[in-house]
Amino acid sequence: MEETRLPNMPRRILPIGIQDFEDLRRKGYLYVDKTALVWKLVTEGKPYFLSRPRRFGKSLLITTLKAYFEGKKDLFDGLALGRLETEWKAYPVVHLDFNPSRYDSVASLNYFVADRLEKFEKKYGVPSKGGAIESRFQNLIEGIYEKTGRQVVVLVDEYDKPLLESMDNEGLNAELRAALKPFYGVLKSADTALRFVMLTGVTRFSKVSIFSDLNQLREIGMSETYAALCGITEKELVETFTPELEALAQKNQESFEQTLEAVRRNFNGYHFAKNSESVYNPFSLLNTFANQEIRYYWFATGTPTFLFKELERTRFEIIRFKDHIEAPESAINDYQPGDGTPIPLLYQSGYLTISGYDQETRTYRLGFPNEEVQYGFLNNLYKYLFPAANGMNDLDVWTFIKALRSGETDTFLTQLKAFFASVPYDLYFEKGEKYYQTIFYLVFTLLGQFAESEVRSAAGRADAVVKIRNLVYVFEFKLDKAGSAEEALRQIDEKGYLIPYSAGGHRLIKAGVVFDTGRRTLGDWRIQEA
Structure with missing residues (x-):
């Protein structure tokens, strides 16, 4: 039998796929x-x-x-x-x-x-x-x-x-x-x-x-004591993998801190107890260091089709993913096949994680742990919901981003109109406003991989804000039966949607857009620069 190597041996071999x-x-x-x-x-x-x-x-x-x-x-x-x-x-x-x-x-x-x-x-x-x-x-x-x-x-x-x-x-x-x-x-x-x-x-x-x-x-799945039994804490990451982080930073011509933040944003964020520290996905970390490139390694190993089917079976509203999902402990720790909620499967499978806890109501808040999970899950969900549209591919994304970077709002909306028209009208929930909300949420969230993108629907918040380079876009959308593009623009002004972005020296662009429910795509729009 091979002799056990010393723990401080000079070779640094990453244990990718080593489970023994x-x-x-x-x-x-x-x-x-x-x-x-x-x-x-x-x-x-x-x-x-x-x-x-x-x-x-x-x-x-x-x-x-x-x-x-x-x-x-x-x-x-x-x-x-x-x-x-x-x-x-x-x-x-x-x-x-x-x-x-x-x-x-x-x-x-x-x-x-x-x-x-x-x-x-x-x-x-x-x-x-x-x-x-x-x-x-x-x-x-x-x-x-x-x-x-x-x-x-x-x-x-x-x-x-x-x-x-x-x-x-x-x-x-x-x-x-x-x-x-x-x-x-x-x-x-x-x-x-x-x-x-x-x-x-x-x-x-x-x-x-x-x-x-x-x-x-x-x-012990939700034990604070054993929350880091599987997964890697940030302290463990820095103590064990600093040479790999430094090599990644050098390759990308970034500082160590910038590289650590990118790795954190993509692979950290899993909380397995209400007061536990977050842990990184070890599989994605190791593959990132081995390939010296940040990609969605964990998600690429298996598309959660069974979860998408469960979302469809339970008629789960996709738009709920935009905010924290609230649930009692019994709803995230106890899965019974045939129940009316996919939340336990989403949490236990790692697509949602604990983002907060309300002691008074004993309610957990759940959200996506990191960008790998968020963008991988939503892009594949899009492909599942709209197979004929084949998801948001790289060409779609970069076409949109190129127009937004150049300040070509009209071009962006024209491209978006064509994209919406290509989407089959076959969502599993009732047709109507939720149809547009879901596509709208998925598209703008997926654009967020390359631009700072927010999607909100609560009173006092714009429907979407996209920040890219020195530009800030504020979008307000209305169904054709509920208002006009001019009314959408007035709402941006009256509600003060631009105020949070007015002090940063950005170029501010506002767009009022109407959904054409008959043609199931964008209809009229109006654009103004603030």
Whole structure:
């Protein structure tokens, strides 16, 4: 076996795609030390459940626990846990990872689980009794305990993979939940034979018995103590990756502070508890440093079509994304298939995060964590809602931005008129004002990738403000049945929409625009420079 490399070795190898702790440590990859929290976990509790978005380090956490319970002390040299642990007892470990397989039937689920259980039966010399997977699971745990005289550690990675995979098939999803219910229920009935249990997943499916039957299970998904167990804090980012940040700054001819702000804006912002510090998406960070370029790496690994379908099924108003979404804790921490809200899935999948908390009403405020999620989600949502328009592609965006940078407001509105006309009139909600509001919100928000763009609808705020270079545009839109372009211009003046921008030395342009509901695009407009 390869000798463990020293923690302070000169090579800097980024652990992109490395999910096994032993592999990471033996081959000398960079590691952000989370083992103080791991030691706290193993010494303060027994059964845990942690929910985190995909590619946030859940598998690395599980394999870190596996290495610890197998007594591989050398892997922790130089880490916090290596200093904290003194006994180093080895325990039998049953590690079930649901990631590798696909689950298109209960039979495929049973086959996968039975195959994994068979490997542990052979490893520990436990005779298989066959039968249902839950009976076999219980027999395995109790058999190992009896043979070794040591309690068993059970680590389950992505416990909900079969359920997430079948989100768009309600019948299959219900069958898989029914099959998993007694299987995970074993973790309660076999409690005396268990030393430690950890399950990870994206979503807390409340109808799976692990949450209703295993009442001693400690859920740490919204724990302030463990908020940074997966993900990277800014302190960890600077302490561990300063050379990579400096190299990125040099390539982009920016200062270190400018580069850090760009990385922060794109990948930071996840809050997993009401008073916790924010964490960065580790997958996007590592890929940014490896490629020396800021792109939307996390979002590119999977378009959340199942979430878009859930938005459609629940008739969720897209315009709600423009402000903070308010919800009680039960509405973000407990997903039940068939409920009338997609909010738990949006939060637990990482597309929304905690942005505030009202102690008096015990209500959370949710919003997009960062620009990667906001722009990636909304652009793909646009493609889902309007497949014939094929989303806001780069040509659309740069055509709009070029006109705005040049102060060519009339050209911009003409281009926007043509774009609106290309959008199919097939939104899932009732036709009318919401149709225009949704397209309007998506278009102007996506322009915000390249210009400072705000979309508001509350009284006293303009419908849209775009700030680009030394120009500030203030737009007010009206349906043709509700007012004229001249009235929209007067509203900008009467409501004082330009006042917040009048002291900055900017060139101010106001535009009153009317939606032509018959042609489903822009109609008349009037432009004035202040």
